[in-house]
Amino acid sequence: MRWNVDVRTFREWAERKDKSPTPKLMSLDEAVKRFLRNGAVVAIGGCLYSRTPMAAVHEIIRQGFRELTIVRNLAGFETDLLLVSGCLRRLITSWCSPGYAWGMSRVLRHYVENALAEFEEWSHLGIGLRLKAAAMGVPFLPTFSMLGSSIMERLGIAEMTCPYSGEKLALVPALYPDVAIIHANRADAYGNIQIDGYTHMDKDMAQAARHVIATVEEVVDGDEIRRSAERTIIPFFCVDAVVELPFGAYPSECWGRYEADFSHIASYQQRVDERGIEGARSYVSENITGVSSFMEFLSKVGVEQLLGRVRAFRNVVA
Amino acid sequence: MLSHERNFTRSELLAVMTARMLEDGKTIFVGVGLPMLAAALAQRLHAPNITIIFEGGVIAPEIKPGMLPLSTNEVRAARKAVMLPSIDDVFFYQQRGYIDYGILGAAQIDKYGNINTSVxxxxxxxxxxxxxxxxxxxxxxTCSRVIVSTFHEKRRFVERVDFITSPGYLHGGNTRREAGLIFGGPYKVVTDLAIMGFDEESKAMRVEAVYRGVRIEEVLENMGFRPIIPDEVGEIEPPTDEELKILRSIDPDRVMLR
Known part of the structure; x- marks a missing residue:
């Protein structure tokens, strides 16, 4: 069977997982080393350039993982970086582009049109339902989306006639990632995670995955989480690693903290426009593999630039 | 339309004509670019009570002129919104029947309104x-009514799309319903030359009206298939000065009016 929807195995795995409330603070280097492996299915949280866990993407590239399947509902700039670094074999998404201002990704086109990477296309809700089904612990979820389309035909999505209503429905198979990596506003040391603003698909992604690495803007005391429990969207027992990393989503945005830095993405795009794949690789070697940590990358970006994005966020919500 | 009479660009024309299609009091699913400008323009003219819904998880944002979002899931897109639901929930409202209009673009569209944005x-x-x-x-x-808003170009209007990313009436007739899509479907196709709809029976694309000064031959020359031409084709007034003035004020830096 093409889809691994073996709910029993995934459930048994969750049953065996250590669910005791233990502190999970660690370095990003350690978290990525411990939970990723070559060929893993890795779900990346956030959406396009909102709360993309960029620090973790950098670390994956620095550690040189290969043959990854990346799951992301709307994929962007980070996918280019993973492609040109040789990490990504298969992209499961509904859409991939650096964003409205830049149109198609030249990097993605090169890799997919030359069959160097696979592009597995679902509808946006299709990706959402795959993760939601896994998060719910069921093998599929029904929807009217994708019926009659080439997406459904290419993927071989099954359909059924509803035994109650007689309606035809597409059955979207569950997707259980090996690792989900998300960037959030805050968490305590145990991994109770709070996200401000857009939640995207992060809740379901974390609930669906075997392992969850959370980078957060700030680690707070457990009492602070208990005082605002209504904002917690991922409970500690789903989470394996908590890494404190302010600006860990840069150059994408983090709600409540900073706006995306489109000038940074534009400067990357300029390299691609001028020198294609080599331009993208030069960005990686200067900003990712050529530095020892995400903090060093942020230092290169500069305090002034980062604070400018903080002010920009305040200006938008004002 | 003769170029020397025009005091607007193709993008402006498309945004204005799309805005005119939007009914007051309705919920509209829009993406960034011209659809968003069209919705923001309609709100400032005939449809003050339309609700914008963004895919990234936003209900009823206020689009601030000159501060346009570049995606539907960023801080700017959520400005003064009433709710930020999950992405799944946005689509569930739609599947449930709460979203009246959706505006889509098209790299390719065929005579049954099937759209390709994949390969x-x-x-x-x-x-x-x-x-x-x-x-x-x-x-x-699953949206109730889909408006396709795109430039009128031969390479876009093809006999048959290479890949059906987004289903229109599939192979025409009743095939959309037979595939299980029991509601919705393309409602209008708005271009920079004409407004088109779909024949009730065959579901083939049909020219409904052209913009003043546009010849029907011009419409046909820029399509890779022949749409139905009814005996009477309507004529639509070009954008008014007021429409253009407001539209330009929404995007003063011409981020989307490219």
Whole structure:
């Protein structure tokens, strides 16, 4: 069977997982080393350039993982970086582009049109339902989306006639990632995670995955989480690693903290426009593999630039 | 339309004509670019009570002129919104029947309103890999009425799309319903030359009206298939000075009016 929807195995795995409330603070280097492996299915949280866990993407590239399947509902700039670094074999998404201002990704086109990477296309809700089904612990979820389309035909999505209503429905198979990596506003040391603003698909992604690495803007005391429990969207027992990393989503945005830095993405795009794949690789070697940590990358970006994005966020919500 | 009479660009024309299609009091699923400008323009003219819904998870944002979001899931897109639901929930409102209009663009569209934004050429080794569906398939599948807003070009209007990313009336007739899509479907196709709809029976594209000064031959020359031409084709007034003034004030830096 093409889809691994073996709910029993995934459930048994969750049953065996250590669910005791233990502190999970660690370095990003350690978290990525411990939970990723070559060929893993890795779900990346956030959406396009909102709360993309960029620090973790950098670390994956620095550690040189290969043959990854990346799951992301709307994929962007980070996918280019993973492609040109040789990490990504298969992209499961509904859409991939650096964003409205830049149109198609030249990097993605090169890799997919030359069959160097696979592009597995679902509808946006299709990706959402795959993760939601896994998060719910069921093998599929029904929807009217994708019926009659080439997406459904290419993927071989099954359909059924509803035994109650007689309606035809597409059955979207569950997707259980090996690792989900998300960037959030805050968490305590145990991994109770709070996200401000857009939640995207992060809740379901974390609930669906075997392992969850959370980078957060700030680690707070457990009492602070208990005082605002209504904002917690991922409970500690789903989470394996908590890494404190302010600006860990840069150059994408983090709600409540900073706006995306489109000038940074534009400067990357300029390299691609001028020198294609080599331009993208030069960005990686200067900003990712050529530095020892995400903090060093942020230092290169500069305090002034980062604070400018903080002010920009305040200006938008004002 | 003769170029010397025009005091507006193609993008402005498309945004204005799309805005005119939007009914007051309705919920509208829009993406960034011209659809968003069209919705923001309609709100400032005939439809102050339309509700904008963004795919990234936003209900009823206020679009601030000159501060336009570049995606539907960033801080700017959420400005003064009433709710930020999960992405799944946005599509569930739609599947439930709460979203009246969706506006889509098209790299390719065929005579039954099927849209391709995935690949040109072979799927495994495409000539051009396009960004993909995003929410377009979901909108085309479950939104009540889909308005396709695109430039009128021969390379876009093709006899048969290479890949059905977003279903229109599939093979025409009753085939959309037979595939299980029991509601919705393309409602209008708005271009920079004409407004088109779909024949009730065959579901083939039909020219409904052209903009003043546009010849029907011009419409046909810029299509890769022949739409139905009824005996009477309406004529639509060009954008008014007021429409253009407000539209330009929404995007003063011409980020989207490219």
């Amino acid at each position: 040109i050429g072979d799927y495994e080794k495409p000539r051009v890999r396009l960004p993909g569906s995003g929410g377009a398939n979901d909108i085309a599948s």
